[in-house]
Amino acid sequence: MVLGSAMALFGYGVGLMKGVSLAASFGVLLVAYWSSRDLYGKSCALGTTAVLAVFPELILDVGRVYSENLTMIFFILTIWAILKSLKDRRYMLLGGLCAGLVFLSRASAGYFFVAAGLAGLAWRYSYMGRAVFRDFSYLGAIGIFASIVLAWSSRNLVRFGFPHWETDAYLTSYTSVARSEPLRYVPLVLATMLLFCIMLLSIGIYFGPELLDALGSIRAEEESGLWLAIVLILLIAAFVAAVFALFEVGGQTVFSIDRIRYVMYAYFPLLLIGTRRLDLACPIRRKPAGQSLDLRILEVSAFGNCCQLRRIGVLLRIRHAVAGSPLLCWASPPSCSLASRSGSFSCWLRYCLCLRR
Numbered sequence: 430m431v432l433g434s435a436m437a438l439f440g441y442g443v444g445l446m447k448g449v450s451l452a453a454s455f456g457v458l459l460v461a462y463w464s465s466r467d468l469y470g471k472s473c474a475l476g477t478t479a480v481l482a483v484f485p486e487l488i489l490d491v492g493r494v495y496s497e498n499l500t501m502i503f504f505i506l507t508i509w510a511i512l513k514s515l516k517d518r519r520y521m522l523l524g525g526l527c528a529g530l531v532f533l534s535r536a537s538a539g540y541f542f543v544a545a546g547l548a549g550l551a552w553r554y555s556y557m558g559r560a561v562f563r564d565f566s567y568l569g570a571i572g573i574f575a576s577i578v579l580a581w582s583s584r585n586l587v588r589f590g591f592p593h594w595e596t597d598a599y600l601t602s603y604t605s606v607a608r609s610e611p612l613r614y615v616p617l618v619l620a621t622m623l624l625f626c627i628m629l630l631s632i633g634i635y636f637g638p639e640l641l642d643a644l645g646s647i648r649a650e651e652e653s654g655l656w657l658a659i660v661l662i663l664l665i666a667a668f669v670a671a672v673f674a675l676f677e678v679g680g681q682t683v684f685s686i687d688r689i690r691y692v693m694y695a696y697f698p699l700l701l702i703g704t705r706r707l708d709l710a711c712p713i714r715r716k717p718a719g720q721s722l723d724l725r726i727l728e729v730s731a732f733g734n735c736c737q738l739r740r741i742g743v744l745l746r747i748r749h750a751v752a753g754s755p756l757l758c759w760a761s762p763p764s765c766s767l768a769s770r771s772g773s774f775s776c777w778l779r780y781c782l783c784l785r786r
Contacts, residue, residue, distance in 0.1 A: 430533070431499060450491045453498040458482055460502050461697065464509035469705040476704030477697070480632070486693050496534050497690055503530040504694050508658060508701075511549075515651055518566040525570030529577030545661045546574060552657050556650050600669070603676045610675075617671040620683050625663050625670075625692040629699060636703025643702045658698040666691035 466474030490497045510524030582594040607614040
């Protein structure tokens with residue numbers, strides 16, 4: 430829809446499409462900085478935006494002109510609006526609108542988003558009880574989201590006829606077949622969940638103490654909302670990605686690094702949890718095992734780029750020092766050749782372990 434509008438105004442061109450994608454990638458950083466600063470202050474905003482800025486998948490998706498960057502913008506705004514609604518419920522109306530835009534930007538994932546909406550409603554019900562059904566802001570948000578879903582489904586029916594209410598018919602058909610073959614589908618879902626958990630931990634480990642502190646206060650409404658967002662993305666992404674791994678001809682293997690794009694949206698709430706407890710005014714968070722934020726960001730950047738060597742075709746050598754502490758990642762030519770000839774999960778895990786040598 431966005432690309433179509435740009436081409437209608439300026440004509441078709443590969444450069445135009447990549448320019449629109451590049452603008453969306455800058456939009457991710459601007460929205461991430463603004464929303465996280467509004468929620469938790471400058472330290473959280475700088476830390477979250479810095480990590481997203483060097484996140485390889487978001488960079489590579491610019492060249493591939495995928496919709497991930499656009500979806501990330503609306504997803505960040507949805508999380509921001511929901512968290513703001515905990516103090517001012519009128520923000521929930523904006524949250525419903527942004528959630529609808531997330532659906533439109535990734536409608537190919539089908540109605541798994543509806544399941545996420547129901548889970549969010551259950552989360553609010555656990556804190557508000559039946560009052561949630563009497564709150565006009567929440568009812569309005571549900572109505573806005575449902576209206577967007579209904580309008581898009583109606584558009585598909587008008588254009589393609591019954592029963593093609595979905596955007597991606599082949600995914601819907603694959604999902605139906607997958608449900609009829611649980612012995613093949615369920616193991617792939619579980620394996621994909623494991624892969625996605627490790628992918629999230631590969632970045633979350635750099636904020637390990639902060640994440641553990643957050644788990645200690647998970648009963649708090651705001652804290653539980655952030656963790657719920659991470660879990661929902663992981664589950665939905667695992668179900669969708671497992672369908673492709675099972676049926677898509679010429680598709681990705683279960684343990685392909687490329688599959689990180691299904692779960693990368695969870696990094697924003699994960700980074701909010703990790704960076705909201707940081708103070709950039711203090712160069713060392715705690716002693717003796719503390720690390721400065723800039724060192725951790727550099728490590729995350731090095732790790733991510735090492736994992737993407739096969740895809741970007743670059744031999745990466747990194748040596749850096751921050752306050753006398755060397756960057757604990759060195760991509761030697763033998764290691765790089767391993768990465769260049771294999772995009773497998775074993776390559777990802779090897780580099781993850783090398784970061785802490």
